[in-house]
Every structure is written in C-alpha cells, then in structure tokens.
Amino acid sequence: MEKIIVRGGERLNGSVKVEGAKNAVLPVITASILASEGKSVIRDVPVLADVYTINEVLRNMNATVQFENNTVYTDASTNILTEAPFEYVRKMRASVLVLGPLLARYGHAKVAMPGGCAIGSRPIDLHLKGFEAMGAHVHVGNGYVELEAPGRLHGAKIYLDMPSVGATENIMMAAALAEGKTIIENCAKEPEIVDLANFLNKMGAKVVGAGTETIRIEGVEKLHGAEHTIIPDRVEAGTFMVAGAITGGNILIQNAESEHLRSVISKLEEMGVTIFEEEDGIRVIGPDKLLATDIKTLPHPGFPTDMQSQMMALMLNAYGTSVITETVFENRFMHVEEFRRMNTKMKIEGRSVIIEGPASLQGAEVAATDLRAAAALTLAGLVADGYTRVTELKHLDRGYVDFTEKLAGLGADIERVDEDGHPVNPFAQAEIVNDEAVAEVSES
Ligand SMILES: CC(=O)N[C@H]1[C@@H](OP(=O)(O)OP(=O)(O)OC[C@H]2O[C@@H](n3ccc(=O)[nH]c3=O)[C@H](O)[C@@H]2O)O[C@H](CO)[C@@H](O)[C@@H]1O
Numbered sequence: 001m002e003k004i005i006v007r008g009g010e011r012l013n014g015s016v017k018v019e020g021a022k023n024a025v026l027p028v029i030t031a032s033i034l035a036s037e038g039k040s041v042i043r044d045v046p047v048l049a050d051v052y053t054i055n056e057v058l059r060n061m062n063a064t065v066q067f068e069n070n071t072v073y074t075d076a077s078t079n080i081l082t083e084a085p086f087e088y089v090r091k092m093r094a095s096v097l098v099l100g101p102l103l104a105r106y107g108h109a110k111v112a113m114p115g116g117c118a119i120g121s122r123p124i125d126l127h128l129k130g131f132e133a134m135g136a137h138v139h140v141g142n143g144y145v146e147l148e149a150p151g152r153l154h155g156a157k158i159y160l161d162m163p164s165v166g167a168t169e170n171i172m173m174a175a176a177l178a179e180g181k182t183i184i185e186n187c188a189k190e191p192e193i194v195d196l197a198n199f200l201n202k203m204g205a206k207v208v209g210a211g212t213e214t215i216r217i218e219g220v221e222k223l224h225g226a227e228h229t230i231i232p233d234r235v236e237a238g239t240f241m242v243a244g245a246i247t248g249g250n251i252l253i254q255n256a257e258s259e260h261l262r263s264v265i266s267k268l269e270e271m272g273v274t275i276f277e278e279e280d281g282i283r284v285i286g287p288d289k290l291l292a293t294d295i296k297t298l299p300h301p302g303f304p305t306d307m308q309s310q311m312m313a314l315m316l317n318a319y320g321t322s323v324i325t326e327t328v329f330e331n332r333f334m335h336v337e338e339f340r341r342m343n344t345k346m347k348i349e350g351r352s353v354i355i356e357g358p359a360s361l362q363g364a365e366v367a368a369t370d371l372r373a374a375a376a377l378t379l380a381g382l383v384a385d386g387y388t389r390v391t392e393l394k395h396l397d398r399g400y401v402d403f404t405e406k407l408a409g410l411g412a413d414i415e416r417v418d419e420d421g422h423p424v425n426p427f428a429q430a431e432i433v434n435d436e437a438v439a440e441v442s443e444s
Pocket residue numbers: 022023024026094120121122123124125126127128162163164165166167188299305306328329330
C-alpha cells in the first residue's frame with residue numbers, strides 16, 4: 001500500500017504553482033459532449049485520477065478524447081451512446097454530470113445512481129426535479145436513473161431548494177439546448193459555475209447571470225466545440241495557504257485567484273496569518289502563534305466545505321478554542337477520528353467540532369477518509385513530532401497533482417513510497433502506461 005511519510009518540523013519557503021480546478025474541469029469536459037459539430041480544446045487541465053475517469057466515461061460513449069500536455073481534446077460530433085455505467089459512477093460521483101448534456105442532445109440518458117460517500121448521502125433529487133420541470137420523464141430502478149424527453153426539452157423556471165453546485169451545472173447544460181428560456185433561481189454561485197457558463201457561451205450558448213443567484217439561459221438549437229482555459233484550483237491554493245500558515249513559513253502560491261478565496265483569506269487573517277495579494281499569486285506568511293477562530297461552511301461565497309478539514313489541521317495548532325460547523329454535508333467529520341491518533345482534543349457536537357488548541361501533535365499512522373482529509377492529515381504531519389504516515393492515497397490522487405513533490409519543493413521532509421519503501425509518483429507512472437491505469441486508482 002502506498003503511503004506518504006512526513007516528518008514534522010520544517011518551515012516551508014519558496015513558491016508553488018496551482019493547477020487548473022478539478023471541480024471546474026469535470027463539468028466543462030462533460031459539457032463538451034453538447035457539441036454536435038467541431039472539437040473542443042480544454043487547457044490547464046490537471047493530471048488527476050478524476051480527469052482520467054471522466055475521459056473514460058466519454059470514450060465509453062464513443063466520443064473521441066485525447067489528454068496530453070495538460071490539454072484535453074474532445075470530439076463528440078459522432079453518434080454518442082447515452083449511458084454511463086456503474087463502474088464509472090462508483091469511481092466518481094461527478095459522472096452524473098453527463099445527464100444534462102445527454103438528455104438535452106439525445107432526449108435520453110441512463111446513468112448508475114450515485115450512492116452516498118464518505119462525506120454524506122449526496123442525493124441528486126434537485127437535478128432530477130430540474131429535468132422534470134423541463135419536460136423529462138424520470139425512471140429510477142435497478143440502480144440506474146433513466147431520463148427520457150419525448151420531444152426537445154423546454155425551458156422552465158426552476159427554484160433550487162438549496163444552491164447545489166451539481167444541480168445548477170446539470171440544469172444549465174440541459175437548458176443550453178432546450179427550447180425557450182430557463183431561469184434557475186437560488187442557484188449555486190461558485191467560480192466553477194461561472195467557468196462552465198463561460199465555456200457554454202463559447203460553444204454558442206446564451207447563459208447570463210452565472211455567479212449570481214439567478215441564471216437565465218435562452219436555449220439554442222445546436223452547439224459547437226470551443227477552446228477554453230480552466231480557472232485555477234481554489235481548493236488546492238487554499239490547501240497550500242494552510243501549509244504556509246501551519247509551518248510558520250513564507251510561501252508564494254502562484255496562479256491563486258484571491259477573488260475566489262475571500263472567505264479563506266479572511267479566516268486565515270483572523271488567525272494571525274499575514275497575506276499579500278501579489279501580481280502572480282498569494283503570499284502567505286505564518287505567524288509564530290496562531291489564534292483560534294470559528295468557521296461555518298456554506299455555499300460560495302461562504303467558507304468552502306472542501307477547505308474544512310485543512311482548517312481543522314490549522315486550528316489544532318491555534319491557541320484557544322475553535323469551532324467548525326459543517327452545514328453543507330451532513331457527515332464530513334470522518335477525519336476527526338484520524339486526527340485523534342495524532343494526540344488531539346476534539347469533541348463532535350451535532351454538526352460542529354470543538355477543537356482545543358494548541359495540540360501537541362504526535363506523528364502517527366493515519367488513513368485518509370476523503371481527498372481533502374488526505375491533504376489535511378499530511379498538513380498536520382508537517383508540524384507533528386516525529387513521522388506521520390498517511391495511507392488511502394487513492395483519495396488524494398482524485399484532487400491533488402504532485403502533492404508530496406510540491407511540498408518537498410517548499411522544503412518539507414516528505415516522500416511518497418510504495419509497500420517496499422520505494423519512492424513513487426502515481427501520475428508519472430500512469431502516463432507511461434495508459435489512461436486507464438490511473439482511472440483505476442480513483443474511487444469516491
Ligand atoms: C465535482 C464537484 O464540483 N464537487 C463539488 C460539488 O459537489 P456537489 O455538486 O455534489 O455538491 P452540491 O452543491 O450538489 O451539494 C451540496 C449539498 O446539497 C445536497 N444536495 C445536492 C443535490 C441534490 O440534488 N440534492 C441535495 O440534497 C448535497 O447532499 C449536499 O448536502 O460541490 C460541493 C459543495 O461545494 C463540493 O464539496 C464538491 O467538491
């Protein structure tokens with residue numbers, strides 16, 4: 001079993017560059033199958049297990065997909081199959097994002113129902129309600145959801161009970177080819193939604209209002225391939241901001257977009273971290289003494305749930321009592337038990353965790369419970385006494401490129417090894433073999 005071995009105690013210094021955003025690239029790649037003519041060229045694509053998985057989903061539907069030099073080329077002008085089987089959805093829930101494009105273009109889509117995962121039950125009822133409002137019939141059975149639209153989808157006014165990122169994306173993609181106008185109210189406002197809207201508009205769609213709580217889409221008859229560059233990954237950037245802060249280091253996070261990270265910047269400043277927004281990124285200078293604070297995860301522009309476990313690592317090192325309240329997912333505290341192995345004092349009360357700091361962190365064997373927990377446990381290892389060994393790295397590979405290499409480049413005493421103790425880089429190996437090798441690594 002591969003593991004990260006990190007010895008605590010090094011202050012991080014230097015600069016690190018963030019990749020394109022995982023959560024932006026997945027919907028953009030699925031949106032590219034809306035194009036009945038022309039190719040799409042998607043740049044700044046991170047070399048992640050999730051990207052290999054979504055590429056496989058598309059290839060399995062007969063689309064042509066190439067991935068080289070951080071660029072994905074797709075061609076969906078041939079006849080596309082309208083099914084995504086369980087083996088893909090099991091690996092990555094975001095596979096359900098093919099539903100909207102397939103339904104809109106072919107009037108049919110069949111995808112394995114995504115189950116819950118380590119962070120919650122994660123239903124897709126809001127996606128389905130949106131499709132129904134646009135004229136689709138929904139059948140759920142034998143572990144699959146099947147959608148059928150007898151004619152072309154029609155525009156509709158859709159109010160989301162909560163601003164779901166995936167539902168907003170799926171409905172936006174379906175509406176792009178529907179007849180007439182769709183209005184999505186109480187929609188998600190994440191930067192990744194804006195990135196998807198920009199890509200759709202380059203394909204010939206008419207989407208306005210992305211980034212606000214109401215999106216309006218005037219459906220068009222057909223869409224074509226387009227070129228697009230993916231926005232920087234705000235969660236990867238935030239993770240390295242915590243790495244700088246927790247080690248009392250001084251690091252420049254190149255390519256980080258401060259407008260996407262307002263809530264994270266503000267909380268780090270409350271904790272005593274110095275932040276400079278520089279021309280080519282964000283500089284983070286960790287203090288000698290971190291101060292306690294509270295966070296509540298919320299949809300954007302609130303504090304992102306995908307930064308919750310990394311902030312927990314930081315709060316464990318802060319003086320005083322910090323409280324984290326998770327409101328986005330009902331069960332995103334699995335990492336608390338792993339942090340407990342590192343000599344920490346935390347109490348879970350309902351949707352909150354109360355953290356008594358500073359902990360005298362001790363290196364330990366810990367297992368990642370999801371991709372952000374993998375990063376967070378490694379961050380704690382950067383300041384723990386002795387060696388921390390992090391396993392279950394299949395989670396990490398879904399969302400972080402060269403995580404150990406980047407931390408080592410900043411001065412961390414860290415390596416990733418296989419069961420025989422030999423150094424490994426999962427993506428370097430997999431690129432030589434083939435795409436599928438990495439797709440196998442991923443499992444949500
Ligand atoms: C690939 C991707 O972009 N993943 C992100 C996306 O996930 P995802 O799109 O799955 O997250 P959602 O915004 O949809 O989920 C938010 C909440 O709404 C609930 N819900 C969602 C849909 C639905 O039909 N019914 C329902 O009840 C979910 O269970 C969850 O409690 O946004 C999350 C919230 O920012 C992030 O943590 C994930 O990293």
